[in-house]
Amino acid sequence: MTITLYHNPDCGTSRNVLAVLQRTGQPLAVIEYLKDPPSRGTLQDLLHRLQMRPKDLARRRGTPFAALGLADPATGDDAVLAAMLEHPILINRPIVVAGARAVLCRPSDLVFDLVPPPPGEDLHKQDGSLWLIDGPLPPDDPDLGTALAAAGLLVADLAEAGNRAFFAYRTTGGRLVGYAGLELLGEDALLRSLLILPAWRGQGLGRAATALALRRAFDFGARRAWLLTTDAVDFFARAGFQRADRAAAPAAVRATRQLAGLCPASAVLMQRAIEP
Known part of the structure; x- marks a missing residue:
């Protein structure tokens, strides 16, 4: 089974998840979604697998989330989805897809909801902290x-x-x-x-x-x-x-x-x- 990672190389959380996935030895497809944004259909499919609404997946910090009025409780799912397609930076990361399941790995430790850790090892993240x-x-x-x-x-x-x-x-x-x-x-x-x-x-x-x-x-x-x-x-x-x-x-x-x-x-x- 190929694992897919929607990745932002500038994000430390995403880099940590990538490093763990590379250690699994399973086939891995890495999509830098800011360069290769998902289509509407792909994003809707991801939301379905994540069991999230668009606002659940939207990234707030360092994005135009507030400036676009997306924080308003009256803003509906369609408007948030459209904004995410126009501004991919609004899509939170990293997202890992394995088979029918997907997980937004924030914090990065949630990657182990989808893949087992290497047996017997205490792994460390890039900053030296333990997973x-x-x-x-x-x-x-x-x-x-x-x-x-x-x-x-x-x-x-x-x-x-x-x-x-x-x-x-x-x-x-x-x-x-x-x-x-x-x-x-x-x-x-x-x-x-x-x-x-x-x-x-x-x-x-x-x-x-x-x-x-x-x-x-x-x-x-x-x-x-x-x-x-x-x-x-x-x-x-x-x-x-x-x-x-x-x-x-x-x-x-x-x-x-x-x-x-x-x-x-x-x-x-x-x-x-x-x-x-």
Whole structure:
């Protein structure tokens, strides 16, 4: 099977994905889509495989997205699609297609949704950071509860019912580095726990795990992320979160056990928009 990569060589994320795909040994077709833009039919097919609407795939930063009025909620899919065809820079990257499936690999670690990593190796990206693979985890996983409790994070509500998703993060060589959990509330998601194990801290893995968790939230339908923290305000601010007033949070967020009483009143509420 030939894997297709829609690639921008000026993009570090795209270069990282290309390097991993080249290591798989599978036939690879690389399309520099700014030089060879997709047709309307090809772009529509990509959107179908990605299970995304045009606005989901549109790149905002460094593009005419806002200037063209595409940020307006009233702007429909047809207008966004037409703008992407006229301005290919609006197409986010990198997109990897393998058979009937496609993935927008932002963050780049999502390439492992389509291709397995080389066995037994801890791979590094161009900046020296480790690649991560996230795997789903049941909330009653004993190692999850032990790790959260050891870090002083909430465990009292792990066994309660709710629309939640938990993840374990491992290197491509299979070594466990941390955990995260999401409480899914429609267009909102609460990042209810994020933990990098002590032996792995200081390597940028918290930033990578946060990006993966937010992208999973996006794919579940969330477009805004929320969290409470007592000692990591600066870390999450660097990840794009801003302080928020609890009273202004959506009702579904305020009703979560964390905001309703589990977290101390001194915990800072933070929020950010989620984009792929």
